[in-house]
Amino acid sequence: MPVLRKMEYAAEVVWLGHVVVGGAISAQAVEALDLEFEGDRGARHEGHTRASCSRVRDLYSNGTEIRNVRQLSVLCADELDVIARDMRLDGLDPSLLGASMVLKGIPDFTHIPPSSRLQAEGGLTITVDMENRPCVLPGREIEAVSPGYGALFKSAAQGRRGVTAWVERPGKVRIGDCMSLFVPDQRPWSP
Numbered sequence: 001m002p003v004l005r006k007m008e009y010a011a012e013v014v015w016l017g018h019v020v021v022g023g024a025i026s027a028q029a030v031e032a033l034d035l036e037f038e039g040d041r042g043a044r045h046e047g048h049t050r051a052s053c054s055r056v057r058d059l060y061s062n063g064t065e066i067r068n069v070r071q072l073s074v075l076c077a078d079e080l081d082v083i084a085r086d087m088r089l090d091g092l093d094p095s096l097l098g099a100s101m102v103l104k105g106i107p108d109f110t111h112i113p114p115s116s117r118l119q120a121e122g123g124l125t126i127t128v129d130m131e132n133r134p135c136v137l138p139g140r141e142i143e144a145v146s147p148g149y150g151a152l153f154k155s156a157a158q159g160r161r162g163v164t165a166w167v168e169r170p171g172k173v174r175i176g177d178c179m180s181l182f183v184p185d186q187r188p189w190s191p
Helices: 079-087 136-145 150-156
Strands: 004-019 026-030 030-038 049-051 065-067 072-076 101-104 115-119 125-131 163-169 169-174 177-184
Touching: 004 030, 004 115, 049 125, 072 079, 072 125, 079 101, 079 136, 079 150, 115 169, 136 150
Parallel strands: 072 101
Antiparallel strands: 004 026, 004 101, 004 177, 030 169, 049 065, 072 163, 115 125, 115 177, 125 163
């Protein structure tokens, strides 16, 4: 029995972005990403390691060097639509959220199990770290282009912000590619 099971769900890549180092978290839309073991070369979250942040503050003091499992921010198009609707916006540009990738076709995407894999047809494989909790940074980007709406992001995005991920097998991903979902074959934790 395999430890990772291929699910019946697959996703189409509908948007890709490159978040440049320094400054805001806004991404530049691109047609393809060449992902390496370090992630997206030249991107804000590239690297084998990173400085710890508030997401792991119960484990490490801020700035401690740790393994980088936040190389990519992967979002779901359907969840973005719900966030926009709850914010009373016609749509939400994923570049404002610092997205690396937007997928369509996997229901309840933000809650796929940690350690799930998404594999493109060419072999590129990314591993899901965990749910990406909403923060204030995208709200600032939204506010700059839609004054009066940025403060609505954090609550509207609860449980819909997508996941963080890291590159397990390097390769290229393009808009229109299909990514298959593999999930760990284990029961939910129930202490």
